Amino acid sequence: MSVPAAARDAADRSVRLPRNTVPVLAVLIVLGIWQLSGLFLNPILISTPAEVGRELFWLLRWGALELALVESLREMLIGLAAGLSVGIALGVLMGRYMTVEKLLAPFVNFFNATPLVVVIPLLVIWVGISIKARLLFVFLVTLWPVLLNTLAGIKNVQRGYVEVGMAFGLSESQMVRCISIPAAVPYILTGVRISAGLAIIGMIVSEMEVSFVGLGFLLLHFGSAFETGRLMAVIAVASLFGIVNVLAVKWVQARFFPWISAVAAEGQ
Amino acid sequence: MSGAVIEVRNVSKNYTGRHGAVNALAGVSLEVRAGEFLSLVGPSGCGKTTLLRIIDGITLPSGGDVLFEGRRLEGVSRDMAFVFQDINLLPWRSVVENVEIGLLARGMPPEERRRRALETLELVGLRAVAAAPPYALSGGMQQRVGVARALAIHPKVLLMDEPFGHLDNFTREVLQIEIAKLWRRLRMTVVFVTHDVDEAIFLSDRIALMQTGPGRLMDVLEVGLPHPRWEFNVRADARAIALRESIIEQLHVLRGVMV
Amino acid sequence: MSETSTGVWAAPAWCRGWAAKWRPDEALRLVSVLAALAAWQASGLFLKPIFISTPLAVARDFVEIGRSGVLPRAFVQSAFEMSLGFTIAASLGITLGLLMGRIALLERTLDPFVNFFNATPTIALLPLMEIWFGIGFWARISFIVVISLWTMLINTLAGVRNVGRRYAEVGAAFGLSPYQATRQIFLPAATPYILAGARLALAQAGVGMILSGQEIGEAGLGGLTETYGSYFQTGLLIAAIVSSTALVMLAFWLLRRTQARFFPWIAATSAGRR
Numbered sequence: 001m002s003v004p005a006a007a008r009d010a011a012d013r014s015v016r017l018p019r020n021t022v023p024v025l026a027v028l029i030v031l032g033i034w035q036l037s038g039l040f041l042n043p044i045l046i047s048t049p050a051e052v053g054r055e056l057f058w059l060l061r062w063g064a065l066e067l068a069l070v071e072s073l074r075e076m077l078i079g080l081a082a083g084l085s086v087g088i089a090l091g092v093l094m095g096r097y098m099t100v101e102k103l104l105a106p107f108v109n110f111f112n113a114t115p116l117v118v119v120i121p122l123l124v125i126w127v128g129i130s131i132k133a134r135l136l137f138v139f140l141v142t143l144w145p146v147l148l149n150t151l152a153g154i155k156n157v158q159r160g161y162v163e164v165g166m167a168f169g170l171s172e173s174q175m176v177r178c179i180s181i182p183a184a185v186p187y188i189l190t191g192v193r194i195s196a197g198l199a200i201i202g203m204i205v206s207e208m209e210v211s212f213v214g215l216g217f218l219l220l221h222f223g224s225a226f227e228t229g230r231l232m233a234v235i236a237v238a239s240l241f242g243i244v245n246v247l248a249v250k251w252v253q254a255r256f257f258p259w260i261s262a263v264a265a266e267g268q
Numbered sequence: 269m270s271g272a273v274i275e276v277r278n279v280s281k282n283y284t285g286r287h288g289a290v291n292a293l294a295g296v297s298l299e300v301r302a303g304e305f306l307s308l309v310g311p312s313g314c315g316k317t318t319l320l321r322i323i324d325g326i327t328l329p330s331g332g333d334v335l336f337e338g339r340r341l342e343g344v345s346r347d348m349a350f351v352f353q354d355i356n357l358l359p360w361r362s363v364v365e366n367v368e369i370g371l372l373a374r375g376m377p378p379e380e381r382r383r384r385a386l387e388t389l390e391l392v393g394l395r396a397v398a399a400a401p402p403y404a405l406s407g408g409m410q411q412r413v414g415v416a417r418a419l420a421i422h423p424k425v426l427l428m429d430e431p432f433g434h435l436d437n438f439t440r441e442v443l444q445i446e447i448a449k450l451w452r453r454l455r456m457t458v459v460f461v462t463h464d465v466d467e468a469i470f471l472s473d474r475i476a477l478m479q480t481g482p483g484r485l486m487d488v489l490e491v492g493l494p495h496p497r498w499e500f501n502v503r504a505d506a507r508a509i510a511l512r513e514s515i516i517e518q519l520h521v522l523r524g525v526m527v
Numbered sequence: 528m529s530e531t532s533t534g535v536w537a538a539p540a541w542c543r544g545w546a547a548k549w550r551p552d553e554a555l556r557l558v559s560v561l562a563a564l565a566a567w568q569a570s571g572l573f574l575k576p577i578f579i580s581t582p583l584a585v586a587r588d589f590v591e592i593g594r595s596g597v598l599p600r601a602f603v604q605s606a607f608e609m610s611l612g613f614t615i616a617a618s619l620g621i622t623l624g625l626l627m628g629r630i631a632l633l634e635r636t637l638d639p640f641v642n643f644f645n646a647t648p649t650i651a652l653l654p655l656m657e658i659w660f661g662i663g664f665w666a667r668i669s670f671i672v673v674i675s676l677w678t679m680l681i682n683t684l685a686g687v688r689n690v691g692r693r694y695a696e697v698g699a700a701f702g703l704s705p706y707q708a709t710r711q712i713f714l715p716a717a718t719p720y721i722l723a724g725a726r727l728a729l730a731q732a733g734v735g736m737i738l739s740g741q742e743i744g745e746a747g748l749g750g751l752t753e754t755y756g757s758y759f760q761t762g763l764l765i766a767a768i769v770s771s772t773a774l775v776m777l778a779f780w781l782l783r784r785t786q787a788r789f790f791p792w793i794a795a796t797s798a799g800r801r
Contacts, residue, residue, distance in 0.1 A: 022632065022635035022636060023635055023636070023638055023639045026635070026636040026637070026639065026640075027639050027640075030640070044658065045658070045659065099555065102555040102556055102559070103555060103556075103559040104559070105556060106556055106559060106560050107559075107563070110772060112730075113730070113733075113772050113775045113776045113779060114768065114771060114772040114775065115730070115733035115734040115736065115737040115738075115771055115772075115775055116734070117734055117737045117738045117741065117749070118737045118748070118749065118752050118767070118768045118771045118772075119768055120741075120752075120756070121752050121753060121755065121756020121757070121764055122756065122761070122764055122765070122768065124756060125577065125578070125756065125759055125761055125764070126578065126579075158356075160352065160354050160356035161356055161358060163326060163352065163356065164352070164356045164358065164369065165369075166326050166344060167324060167326050167344060167349075167350040167352075168349070168350075168369050168370035168373050168417075168421070169344050169346055169370070169373040169374070170369070170372070170373045171373065174372060174373060178358075178361075178369070178372065179358070182358070182360040182361075183358075183360075185360070197646075197648065200648040201648045201650045204648055204650050204651055205650055205738060208653075208742065209741065209742075215651075219651055219653070219654050220654060222654070223653075223654020223655065223657055223658060224654070224657075226658060228655070228658060231654055231655060231658075232655070234651070235647075235651045235652065235655065238647065238648050238651040239643060239646065239647040239648075239651070241648065242646035242647045242648050243643070243646045243647075245646070246646045257360070258401070259359035259360050259401055259403060262359065262401065262403045262404075263359045263403060266403060
């Protein structure tokens, strides 16, 4: 059992400082130490927060970052959208129909165990050094997590929910639409979060390896030029992508599927 | 009020579990009369829930068959509705949407579906929370929704599987009275599974006693108390007490208990 | 539930023993793999070999680079780098996760950083590893560490938080010292989470192994794919790809064996967090 958040907050405040004091302080202290380290260390090694901030600002003014972002985001979102649609659809089919699952399982297992960066050279041979190769790669890396999570979700639907559908005579398609898919949403959302995280990774890797554009190119470029400040500024932007992804999925769950946390709290 | 609406003929059920075959039901025959309130009573493992599920068609029998109004049942019956012990309201649907689920399966148009669901919620006194999510409701209210979900399809027979098993005593007594009232008002047939002898006596016209190892039917008793029973103290009634004694005697509930 | 859905497969007498092992669903699996291989082989009649090669050609290439020692050397190098990186990441992750789970102040202090790195596509740190460690072995190892560390840490922490604290009162009631409680209660309680995290972290270490091989001085299997890809040697390339999958599958298999051998009470399918 957990104490209601409001009560816990109140209790905390009465004894000591607000809840976020420690983490905020910790972040400030680390940034401070990092900044001070600039006085002793070669800036090529680790740069400083102020320097990174300046470089970020410079990148924005220079316009290269915006260009890179537009390029990166476009391929990432298209590839991700394709990966999610195919992954969810296949996951539902495999979860509902044993035959489909048995037929596809060996391939799913194979690709899921393959560190997919390994197939980039093959993709390049297939479609050439182009946005197609990058799209295909993002699609390929995002497909599996969402597929496997959807599959797990569909197969783990609480027996009681399925029995309600059976007892009230839902048709096969109603069963899928009204019971299986909604019940699998918590799993699917986790899959989406993991896949979206991989889409960012896929985007960066494919830009590093296939055609030198976007964030991946900036990373490689500043890395090989030992411009550590700018390199870290680009890393910060990549992190921002990742953080936005995590927050976005959280928001979607809280906004559109409030029952997930309600049911989870009940179960404890 | 006569004539069998459901005929259970020599139904048996074997499961193949991890520890070999389990004989859950061995040759049960039973008639359910139109309009009666029949309870299946017995200790856990006697197959009462299995029998109820076979009557509804959610579970298939290994042998024997079930006739509904003289016709052999194939699959889940559309004229019977099931109330689950675990309720199993779908958390992603609002209360009224949960009540609509059976109507959805019958292809009713959306407006009519909504109207009928609200009507049914009115019947169980929950119209006010129609738009709420089910997890915001108390256990007793959730089971009222479970009953409304079953009643919404206007079933000829209501099958209830220990519907009050997870509720506290106070809520349970309130719901027992509500179910008795609904049964009298709607004049439907109810088959009710419970292991609570008092509950069975309070609600039923007849009580079917079942026993374990293998699950089988022992006897069917007429309760014979007048309706409505919420108007007098059934538990203190001499006939009820005698009936209770004989049921407990028959089920050997006390055998082997150290006194 | 208990209704058995596996139909009876009428097998002739001569293959009853065989049939006892091969249930129909496994046969289906085999058929689908064989069909895919056959289609791939047949595609060789229409497509240029540079495009996708054929299973037979890939097998020939396999034998060739296997005999010459190129593939075994790369495989061993990759396996070594992956296991070293993973071992470091696992030791660091489990230790930090336990410490954070046991020391509230440490948890609050490190939480923002852990969340930051867990959300960060750590792949972006690859050039930084090159700057710090040079273009060589240690850059590759540190990249594998930095890519798989966070999953290990987060799962250990989740185990301590979700399960360990439920049993914490037992330890307190029986007067265990903090160290004893950590050793006897929290670590075992977190083990299912740690193992689930290990599976995810192994997959990440696999990506790190290949990517660092491709990008940091062409090493191991990653280096092979880079080379064969740039010379359009598709058969050899696919042989290297399949070897990479085999290496990661081998790692998964070792993990499963470890789990079955030492932690038989943990369900093999528990899902990790990342």
